[in-house]
Amino acid sequence: MSDTRFTLAGRLKAFTYALRGIKFLWQGEPTTRFHLAGTVLALGGAWYFDFATWEWAFVIAFIGLVWFAEGVNSAVERACDAITLERDPLIGRAKDLAAGAVLIISMTALAVALLLYGPRVVALLGG
Ligand SMILES: Nc1ncnc2c1ncn2[C@@H]1O[C@H](COP(=O)(O)OP(=O)(O)OP(=O)(O)O)[C@@H](O)[C@H]1O
Numbered sequence: 001m002s003d004t005r006f007t008l009a010g011r012l013k014a015f016t017y018a019l020r021g022i023k024f025l026w027q028g029e030p031t032t033r034f035h036l037a038g039t040v041l042a043l044g045g046a047w048y049f050d051f052a053t054w055e056w057a058f059v060i061a062f063i064g065l066v067w068f069a070e071g072v073n074s075a076v077e078r079a080c081d082a083i084t085l086e087r088d089p090l091i092g093r094a095k096d097l098a099a100g101a102v103l104i105i106s107m108t109a110l111a112v113a114l115l116l117y118g119p120r121v122v123a124l125l126g127g
Helices: 008-028 032-048 053-083 089-124
Strands: none
Touching (some): 008 053, 032 053, 053 089
């Protein structure tokens, strides 16, 4: 059974586990390069277009949400694979649900990006 007492050392250890999780996400998931490109593009664009504070807040929040969803999706995939590598309809459904959650937040982030960057990009291109 795990120790439930609150200690600074325990919290520090949990923090290092969480950092290790971020490292796993970075090293082990093929989609992270894609998310990194999106993150760099979004931050670079916000800087280039001199976004207002509330716009920066949206950009940062949605970047975080997409990475968060990707991390949870990866955790679900790994946990499912640990349960069984055999074909199983429930495992398939769990993985599809987790992937669907990533798709929902990615599409939402794209819609917000179109609202924030779209008019500026059009103006930049002389539209
Ligand atoms: N054990 C399984 N039983 C039934 N269906 C599965 C199983 N494993 C995967 N699937 C199906 O295949 C899809 C892809 O699964 P997979 O584990 O390859 O994830 P992925 O989206 O390719 O992610 P990644 O490439 O990051 O591992 C799942 O969404 C699910 O529909």
